[in-house]
Amino acid sequence: MTSATPPPSDAPKARKAESEGPLASWLREQIATGGPMPVDVFMGHCLYHPRWGYYHQGAILGRAGDFITAPEISQLFGELIGIWCLLVWRQLGRPQRLRLAELGPGRGTLMADLLRASRIAPDFAKALEVDLIEISAPLMAEQRKVLTGAAVRVRWSTQLTPALHPTIVIANEFLDAIPVAQFVHERADKNADGSADKSADEAADGGTGEAADEGSRSRWRTRLVDWNSARGFHFVMGPQVAMEAETPALPPGMRVFQERDDIPEGAILESRWRALVGGGAAEAKRSSDRGPARTAGLAHQLAAAAEAAPLVALFIDYGHEGPLLGETLQAVRGHAYAPVLANPGAADLSAHVDFTELAAALARVGLASHGPMSQAAFLAGLGLPARLEALLAAASPEEANALESGAHRLMAPAGMGGRFKVLAVASDELPPPPLF
Numbered sequence: 001m002t003s004a005t006p007p008p009s010d011a012p013k014a015r016k017a018e019s020e021g022p023l024a025s026w027l028r029e030q031i032a033t034g035g036p037m038p039v040d041v042f043m044g045h046c047l048y049h050p051r052w053g054y055y056h057q058g059a060i061l062g063r064a065g066d067f068i069t070a071p072e073i074s075q076l077f078g079e080l081i082g083i084w085c086l087l088v089w090r091q092l093g094r095p096q097r098l099r100l101a102e103l104g105p106g107r108g109t110l111m112a113d114l115l116r117a118s119r120i121a122p123d124f125a126k127a128l129e130v131d132l133i134e135i136s137a138p139l140m141a142e143q144r145k146v147l148t149g150a151a152v153r154v155r156w157s158t159q160l161t162p163a164l165h166p167t168i169v170i171a172n173e174f175l176d177a178i179p180v181a182q183f184v185h186e187r188a189d190k191n192a193d194g195s196a197d198k199s200a201d202e203a204a205d206g207g208t209g210e211a212a213d214e215g216s217r218s219r220w221r222t223r224l225v226d227w228n229s230a231r232g233f234h235f236v237m238g239p240q241v242a243m244e245a246e247t248p249a250l251p252p253g254m255r256v257f258q259e260r261d262d263i264p265e266g267a268i269l270e271s272r273w274r275a276l277v278g279g280g281a282a283e284a285k286r287s288s289d290r291g292p293a294r295t296a297g298l299a300h301q302l303a304a305a306a307e308a309a310p311l312v313a314l315f316i317d318y319g320h321e322g323p324l325l326g327e328t329l330q331a332v333r334g335h336a337y338a339p340v341l342a343n344p345g346a347a348d349l350s351a352h353v354d355f356t357e358l359a360a361a362l363a364r365v366g367l368a369s370h371g372p373m374s375q376a377a378f379l380a381g382l383g384l385p386a387r388l389e390a391l392l393a394a395a396s397p398e399e400a401n402a403l404e405s406g407a408h409r410l411m412a413p414a415g416m417g418g419r420f421k422v423l424a425v426a427s428d429e430l431p432p433p434p435l436f
Contacts (some may be wrong), residue, residue: 001410015294025346028227036224036236037331040179040275040422046344047177048135049247053346055136055177056301068335069173070316070375071110072418074406076391078113080382085114086124087169087434088312092124097165101131104174108132108143114170115150120243131163132155138221143190160301167314168427169302176317176350178275178298179327183222183254184237219243220254225341233341249274252360255325260323267325270351278359303365306427311367314433315426316375320421355423362425370436376417379410381435 024365027045031037037045039224047054070077089098111130118125130150137157137343147154160162160169180432243248243258257263278297305311332340333347359369388407392400411417424433 007353019084019344021047021052021235021343024233024343026052027344030140031225031227036226036238038181038234038238039223039225040181040272042225042233042341042344044179046347046349047179049345055139055305057138057345066068068373069422070410071113071172073409074386074403075113076403076407077081077379077410079117079387080108080379080384081110081170082114082384083119084314084434085170086118086121087166088411089124089127091434092166092432094127095166097129097168098124098127099129099131099165101133101160101169102398103133103160104177105132105134105139105143106172107139108146110170110172110354111143112146114151114283115147115152125151128152129165131160132156133158133160136334141352148257150235161304162305165269165308167309167312168201168307169305172316174317175269175272175315175353176319176346177274180270180272180351181221181274182327183241183251183269183271184223184267185220185257185263185325186237186265187219187329189259207423226333233334233344233360234265234342234376249355251323253354253357256323257325263325268327269323269325270328270355271323271354273357273361276358277364286378297361299365299367301424302362303367310393310427310430311425312427312430312433315353315355315358315376315423315425317353317415318419319355321372322356324354324356353421355421366428368426368428368430370426371425372421374413374418375420375422375435376411376413378422378435379417384411 023046026049027037029108030045035128045053048056050056085100086208092098100111100114107113112130114130115125115130118128130147132140132143132154134143134156140156143156159178220241220243222241224236224238225233226236227233241254243250243254251269251273253269253271257267257269274297274300275295300310302313329349329351331340331342331347331349338347343427355372362369384407388403391403395403409416424436426433
């Protein structure tokens with residue numbers, strides 16, 4: 001069975017560092033009073049707690065930070081995204097006003113490169129109004145520095161809202177940081193000690209002695225994070241998932257695997273379904289520190305914008321067409337993997353994106369998805385080889401080396417070029433976006 005590639009596993013032994021820091025102390029208090037918390041809730045606090053969350057810390061991006069993204073690797077990336085936006089603008093009929101919204105804009109590098117590329121079409125550049133959707137004050141400060149002197153209006157918001165004119169949404173490595181829930185598969189005919197429950201088998205086969213259907217003897221449990229002094233933060237099994245539950249509570253991938261009889265004991269299913277399609281005032285009140293998609297499901301934010309005016313969106317991230325079984329939740333600190341549950345708030349947490357789940361969530365709110373295709377195919381379709389040659393013609397040897405190295409990283413089939421996927425989204429009445 002195909003499984004997602006697992007990251008380095010969390011070590012079970014206690015770590016002194018887990019008990020240090022205000023976020024770790026706060027999480028311990030929350031667990032002590034409310035019990036173990038779901039993985040997505042723990043991840044959301046680690047990333048987005050308003051005081052101690054990872055994204056509210058200092059420099060986290062670039063070579064001096066914890067990780068590096070495509071716009072930081074090469075100017076080619078942002079420039080080609082700008083060309084794609086120009087093509088979309090033309091497809092939309094060259095509107096005089098066009099909102100360009102970027103979700104999770106990092107240090108502002110992608111937007112700066114995009115706006116520079118837009119100068120090749122003065123009417124397009126003149127039409128642009130930029131909204132940066134950002135919740136991190138430190139990153140916002142970096143974006144302001146990078147975009148100082150931009151020839152377009154730039155506005156900052158904490159979530160995507162409707163506009164009265166057409167919108168293009170860009171989201172590069174945004175989805176992987178939306179908290180992911182985890183569910184653990186187990187057979188329903190097991191006792192607490194792991195032994196087979198004969199009475200359950202007999203009840204399932206009606207006393208005929210025939211093997212019961214495996215699907216009827218399987219169940220999913222929510223994976224939680226607990227804490228004690230002996231083990232520190234660690235994973236535990238939570239309550240059984242009610243399979244008759246209505247969406248948005250029940251991930252669609254769970255039903256896919258529920259119909260199969262070859263799911264191994266302990267298999268993990270990851271899902272962002274609730275973050276994508278959840279919403280409402282009660283959810284917003286409960287989820288004040290779960291990130292930029294917190295006040296309403298991301299799909300609903302996009303749908304509301306599409307209802308107000310034509311919308312086209314582009315999502316670029318590492319992931320798969322799923323659902324797949326396997327744990328991909330990982331922590332990165334200083335450009336190296338770290339234990340997932342250690343040092344809450346000190347490392348970047350992310351997980352692979354299930355593009356099939358994303359498309360299903362968008363279809364649920366009336367948006368059309370196109371793709372995904374590989375990042376390499378997308379950038380090649382926009383003319384990366386030709387643009388690279390043009391830049392090399394005027395580059396110094398050092399600049400040429402950097403340009404070629406960056407282009408290779410973006411396009412490598414076994415690296416970013418193959419692992420990263422590109423999904424386009426559009427209002428239902430619009431034609432497929434360029435290249436799709």
